[in-house]
């Protein structure tokens with residue numbers, strides 16, 4: 001059996017933006033992929049991994065810095081004619097009725113008015129907006145507005161429907177409802193699009209919708225793994241095969257990337273997660289309070305946060321050896337247990353020890369200070385070094401995190417006025433680090 005036709009194909013696509021300081025920020029790195037007729041592909045990754053940039057590149061809304069995008073074999077330069085986009089924030093024209101919003105794209109493509117009207121009515125009907133043709137967006141609930149977003153994209157009958165976190169601005173029930181309806185339509189004959197590519201940072205949503213999940217890694221965004229979801233539709237979130245896949249993808253998102261662990265991790269090879277001491281210690285305490293074990297999605301739901309929001313704290317606690325992450329489960333380690341149970345001075349000592357051992361930038365600063373003549377070093381020295389591996393913003397974030405951690409651990413202090421990192425004289429460094 002021959003494979004379904006390739007609709008859109010990306011070859012060695014990289015994308016860089018020019019940052020605020022004029023420096024180059026690489027957001028996508030060497031991405032190659034094919035999107036084929038008949039499939040739903042989810043692009044899954046953490047915040048900032050470049051998912052939206054990748055989707056906009058597929059749509060031709062932005063051009064790649066390197067590499068090519070092809071639609072049915074023809075190179076795309078400008079808007080990709082085979083795609084239409086559904087946005088997270090609906091992006092409707094508030095001064096136009098539902099009908100006019102849906103017709104807008106057809107007008108831009110030169111479809112005559114009578115045919116426009118006919119096609120818009122069909123799309124409105126398909127997506128369950130019948131009776132709301134003359135309503136204005138402000139009269140509609142979020143769920144209904146996003147239905148307009150879907151109708152406006154589907155009316156164009158794109159080969160490939162692109163969706164950028166289309167359900168994440170909706171409440172949980174509305175989102176679930178719309179997802180289920182969309183999947184119902186997808187399985188019907190006559191659904192006006194051949195393939196769907198959806199951006200999400202929600203693992204369950206990816207497994208619920210997609211035939212293939214492409215997991216993006218960060219810094220810069222790259223394809224980290226591809227997971228095939230061979231489950232029959234409609235899918236049951238509670239089925240063992242479903243939860244097993246979710247667990248596997250959690251491992252891919254939270255685990256270390258193969259090949260990135262150097263013999264002695266360096267500050268650029270092992271960046272510090274963007275987490276304050278207070279934040280990561282709070283997470284360790286919460287896991288401690290739950291008997292040393294917690295399920296990450298359940299914890300996020302309980303705290304009314306997204307899993308994505310908790311990941312930097314999880315990463316930081318795992319880097320420092322306070323938690324171990326297996327799939328979606330967090331387990332307290334003996335070091336985490338002692339850290340939480342100890343008094344403040346003891347906690348600081350444990351933190352200092354773990355940070356020196358496991359947080360490369362903290363270790364680097366600590367060692368450099370120990371070797372300095374007067375126990376003070378210019379922060380710009382480290383900024384310049386970090387710029388070899390990070391953008392300006394990211395190197396500043398790395399230093400801010402290291403300083404926060406080092407201050408708490410009483411390893412060093414920061415004199416912002418002088419722009420110098422200084423040794424915390426009350427606690428001389430341990431010999432050998």
Ligand SMILES: Nc1ncnc2c1ncn2[C@@H]1O[C@H](COP(=O)(O)OP(=O)(O)OP(=O)(O)O)[C@@H](O)[C@H]1O
Nearest residue numbers: 017018027045046047048049050051052053054201
């Ligand atoms: N036009 C732009 N100019 C400069 N930087 C940009 C631009 N667009 C995106 N970026 C940067 O590219 C990186 C990736 O952004 P992108 O929105 O693609 O990620 P994402 O994975 O979709 O994140 P999120 O889930 O938070 O939406 C970010 O660091 C972002 O600040």
